[in-house]
Amino acid sequence: MDTEQVGASVDQRERSDLPEQKDLNLVDRVKKLLGHRMLVGIKDGRFFLGMFYCIDKQGNIILQDAVEYRFTRRSSPSPMEQRGLGLILIPFACRTSCHVDCSIEEQLSLLSLNQQT
Amino acid sequence: MAAEATHEILSSRSNRDVKAPLNASIPSGDQSVWADVSSLLTLACEDLCDGELIHGVNFNLFAAMSALEIMDPKMDSGIVSAYYSVDEAIENGAAPIPLSFDKTIDIQRTIDIMDHVIACEATWHRGHSLAQTVFSCIYLLRPDRTSSHALLHSYCRVVRATCNLVVSAVSETRTNEEEDLFTITYGLQLKAEGDEKCLSILHAVEETISRQFRACKAPTSKKRVLEDIEPLQTNPDLEEGFCKALLCRLRFRKHFYHVLISMRRPQGKGLELARKHITYCLSELDSMLKLGEFLRLNNSYGTIVDGIENQTTASGCQPIGFDPTLNSRLSAPTPPRAIKLLSWRKAIEYFQKLLYDLHILCFCSLDSALEMVMHFVVEFQKLHPDLVARSYLQLLLVQDGKIFGRDPIFAVICKAALLPDVAKNHAIQTNEAVVQLCQLLINLLRILCTNAAWQRRKLGKVLQEWRIIYMQLEISFTHEFGDISSSSNGENLNMKICNHILIWVEEQTYWIASRFLMLGFELDLYSPSEYCMVYWYIYFVLVKLADKTHFKVMSSNDNSTRRGKKKRDSLKHLAKNYQIPAEVQLLQCQIYLAKGLTTMLAALRNEYNFFQNQGPFNSEYERFNQHFELLQKAGLPDQLAYFSFKDAADQARLSALSLHNCFKDAQRIARDLRTTFSNDPDKLAEVQKIEQVAEHNVVALNLIRRLGTLDPSLKVLFEFSYHPYFASAVVRRS
Numbered sequence: 001m002d003t004e005q006v007g008a009s010v011d012q013r014e015r016s017d018l019p020e021q022k023d024l025n026l027v028d029r030v031k032k033l034l035g036h037r038m039l040v041g042i043k044d045g046r047f048f049l050g051m052f053y054c055i056d057k058q059g060n061i062i063l064q065d066a067v068e069y070r071f072t073r074r075s076s077p078s079p080m081e082q083r084g085l086g087l088i089l090i091p092f093a094c095r096t097s098c099h100v101d102c103s104i105e106e107q108l109s110l111l112s113l114n115q116q117t
Numbered sequence: 118m119a120a121e122a123t124h125e126i127l128s129s130r131s132n133r134d135v136k137a138p139l140n141a142s143i144p145s146g147d148q149s150v151w152a153d154v155s156s157l158l159t160l161a162c163e164d165l166c167d168g169e170l171i172h173g174v175n176f177n178l179f180a181a182m183s184a185l186e187i188m189d190p191k192m193d194s195g196i197v198s199a200y201y202s203v204d205e206a207i208e209n210g211a212a213p214i215p216l217s218f219d220k221t222i223d224i225q226r227t228i229d230i231m232d233h234v235i236a237c238e239a240t241w242h243r244g245h246s247l248a249q250t251v252f253s254c255i256y257l258l259r260p261d262r263t264s265s266h267a268l269l270h271s272y273c274r275v276v277r278a279t280c281n282l283v284v285s286a287v288s289e290t291r292t293n294e295e296e297d298l299f300t301i302t303y304g305l306q307l308k309a310e311g312d313e314k315c316l317s318i319l320h321a322v323e324e325t326i327s328r329q330f331r332a333c334k335a336p337t338s339k340k341r342v343l344e345d346i347e348p349l350q351t352n353p354d355l356e357e358g359f360c361k362a363l364l365c366r367l368r369f370r371k372h373f374y375h376v377l378i379s380m381r382r383p384q385g386k387g388l389e390l391a392r393k394h395i396t397y398c399l400s401e402l403d404s405m406l407k408l409g410e411f412l413r414l415n416n417s418y419g420t421i422v423d424g425i426e427n428q429t430t431a432s433g434c435q436p437i438g439f440d441p442t443l444n445s446r447l448s449a450p451t452p453p454r455a456i457k458l459l460s461w462r463k464a465i466e467y468f469q470k471l472l473y474d475l476h477i478l479c480f481c482s483l484d485s486a487l488e489m490v491m492h493f494v495v496e497f498q499k500l501h502p503d504l505v506a507r508s509y510l511q512l513l514l515v516q517d518g519k520i521f522g523r524d525p526i527f528a529v530i531c532k533a534a535l536l537p538d539v540a541k542n543h544a545i546q547t548n549e550a551v552v553q554l555c556q557l558l559i560n561l562l563r564i565l566c567t568n569a570a571w572q573r574r575k576l577g578k579v580l581q582e583w584r585i586i587y588m589q590l591e592i593s594f595t596h597e598f599g600d601i602s603s604s605s606n607g608e609n610l611n612m613k614i615c616n617h618i619l620i621w622v623e624e625q626t627y628w629i630a631s632r633f634l635m636l637g638f639e640l641d642l643y644s645p646s647e648y649c650m651v652y653w654y655i656y657f658v659l660v661k662l663a664d665k666t667h668f669k670v671m672s673s674n675d676n677s678t679r680r681g682k683k684k685r686d687s688l689k690h691l692a693k694n695y696q697i698p699a700e701v702q703l704l705q706c707q708i709y710l711a712k713g714l715t716t717m718l719a720a721l722r723n724e725y726n727f728f729q730n731q732g733p734f735n736s737e738y739e740r741f742n743q744h745f746e747l748l749q750k751a752g753l754p755d756q757l758a759y760f761s762f763k764d765a766a767d768q769a770r771l772s773a774l775s776l777h778n779c780f781k782d783a784q785r786i787a788r789d790l791r792t793t794f795s796n797d798p799d800k801l802a803e804v805q806k807i808e809q810v811a812e813h814n815v816v817a818l819n820l821i822r823r824l825g826t827l828d829p830s831l832k833v834l835f836e837f838s839y840h841p842y843f844a845s846a847v848v849r850r851s
Contacts (some may be wrong), residue, residue, distance in 0.1 A: 087183065
């Protein structure tokens with residue numbers, strides 16, 4: 001519900017030609033992702049899947065109800081182990097990838113962002 | 118669904134660099150895709166001000182602070198260390214089988230593993246987690262893998278079986294409050310198929326090695342006969358030593374397993390057998406120590422660990438096949454604290470101590486009265502037995518709701534209350550309050566088997582329950598049999614049972630109170646400035662205890678003499694035989710000591726300003742309440758308040774004759790009791806200690822009286838060098 005409202009306000013801002021439009025865009029776009037399922041990969045090969053809860057200026061991410069996924073072997077595809085961890089903080093320094101579960105339209109808008117940059 | 122999706126994404130990892138994974142195959146939700154947001158996040162973060170966060174409306178900073186920080190070694194137990202999993206560790210050769218293709222090295226490594234496991238096991242017994250200690254051994258984690266290596270296989274089996282026995286003993290008795298990590302098995306394979314046959318496998322291996330041992334010892338002429346026996350390893354010079362080293366390790370395991378099995382046999386029937394196996398165990402441990410030198414000198418492989426206190430093997434080599442980090446994720450999301458394993462020598466010492474403790478348990482007399490059983494437990498606790506030994510004590514004491522699994526609790530209470538044998542079958546035992554009393558007694562025995570700190574806390578709490586049960590019994594008995602107090606010495610068995618049980622309950626309650634107070638000394642809970650009030654309280658509790666014990670013995674004597682004799686004779690008989698029972702006299706000694714110490718400490722405070730209660734935080738009144746709150750709540754004894762203590766303490770003077778006499782009286786009674794207790798070594802020791810304390814305090818008292826006013830540099834200290842609870846004064850010049 002909240003996310004929808006935020007989304008609506010973003011649309012309004014996009015339409016208006018404010019000078020800080022681009023800045024607002026980025027932060028608000030990230031705000032729109034709050035509550036989505038997020039998959040974060042880290043340096044040692046583990047992945048964490050949880051609900052996107054918070055991010056700070058330094059790029060540290062907090063996920064809610066996170067589950068840790070990890071392979072049982074370093075080489076070749078191998079069975080995966082998983083365990084629940086709850087609320088976790090993933091420091092920017094160890095993050096290697098970050099994906100969000102979103103609708104195709106949302107993804108397209110993200111892609112357009114990538115092209116811009 | 119989520120897991121599947123993730124798996125799919127993650128499987129693509131093999132084709133890509135881990136650092137730049139996925140965005141193609143993304144069947145996440147029905148209508149959704151996985152979109153890479155890394156760059157969006159990076160750009161958005163640049164736009165944020167310092168300290169600004171992107172968060173939703175339900176964000177709670179306080180909750181966010183408790184998030185588990187990934188890759189923080191103190192918070193994240195999942196950090197991949199050496200290996201991703203046990204299987205990967207094995208594939209990478211972390212636990213090879215055979216341990217080496219060189220047979221000599223193979224044997225050396227096997228011995229090192231055996232030693233390291235013992236060190237792990239002792240560390241586990243000391244209260245650390247099983248996963249980080251014993252099960253850091255990769256060989257133990259994969260039971261099937263070892264099957265081609267008979268020696269290691271048999272050892273691993275018996276270790277697992279032993280751990281299993283210990284876990285079940287400790288979890289059954291629940292003596293492990295503080296050491297709560299102990300029984301958690303984290304789903305580890307504690308029971309592998311075939312482990313129950315561990316003894317026969319062990320026996321077969323032992324047999325082979327004994328033959329190899331005999332073969333290498335045999336003179337050359339006989340060697341031909343024994344030629345079909347393949348030697349243990351390739352170096353003939355070391356054959357004998359290695360055979361011996363292995364044999365004592367295997368035999369120790371065998372006998373230790375037997376000890377644990379025998380100790381669990383119902384009604385103490387296995388105690389004698391256990392005693393025998395304990396002796397064998399101790400002698401095998403001795404052999405292990407003796408052969409340490411041989412192993413140290415002949416370690417031809419591996420890295421030597423620096424410092425004997427860090428060496429977990431007899432040879433001093435780092436063992437192969439262990440990785441405590443493999444299991445670290447089993448325990449909790451947060452990593453377990455790092456453990457320092459006991460050294461091999463310390464581990465052997467630990468097992469020696471455990472076996473000595475178990476040996477003492479084996480001498481517990483199954484026929485003794487409850488009072489003696491309690492005394493045994495208290496004495497046993499003085500040895501500071503560890504968790505495992507205490508669990509076996511409790512298993513022996515209380516089995517199937519009976520003492521020693523044999524004597525019904527009500528019968529034990531009747532005996533303790535000095536009732537005749539017929540009472541134990543009386544219908545009163547079905548009375549609800551009596552049933553509750555029996556349960557309280559079982560609980561009490563269990564509490565006495567726990568560690569000192571927990572025990573004291575629990576004892577303080579159950580005091581109230583014992584007070585309440587007294588009242589419940591009283592009401593219930595009156596309800597059932599009418600006024601019991603009017604015919605206290607009546608011939609009626611009902612009345613007698615009621616009265617005796619009530620007296621016994623009171624006596625027991627004061628015994629608990631005294632144990633509660635005494636344990637405070639053991640746990641170092643009292644400061645010297647508080648000794649005065651503690652002894653003052655102990656004095657009153659002991660007086661009540663002596664009173665109740667005396668009353669119990671008297672009423673039982675009354676009954677027994679009345680039954681046999683005519684009234685005229687019995688009076689004469691009573692007068693002639695009347696003397697204070699020895700147990701009461703022993704209490705009297707302690708009462709005198711407590712009184713003497715109270716007065717002495719108070720007088721030193723009044724006259725010399727010693728032991729003043731000076732602290733910035735609590736007043737003496739508050740400390741009094743903190744120490745005795747539980748006793749006061751239970752009204753033990755009634756109307757004993759801080760102010761009465763204060764009044765009494767303020768009046769104390771060193772010159773008082775009564776003070777001198779207190780110690781003299783204690784000394785005198787103790788001396789008389791020596792002959793009475795000549796057959797009871799524990800009581801005799803107690804009497805001697807009391808005598809020594811009294812004697813020293815008399816001397817100290819005289820010294821203070823003579824020198825005190827003349828020499829301002831005089832210092833008086835109180836030490837527990839003669840008795841654990843009754844202090845003896847030491848006079849020094851500073």
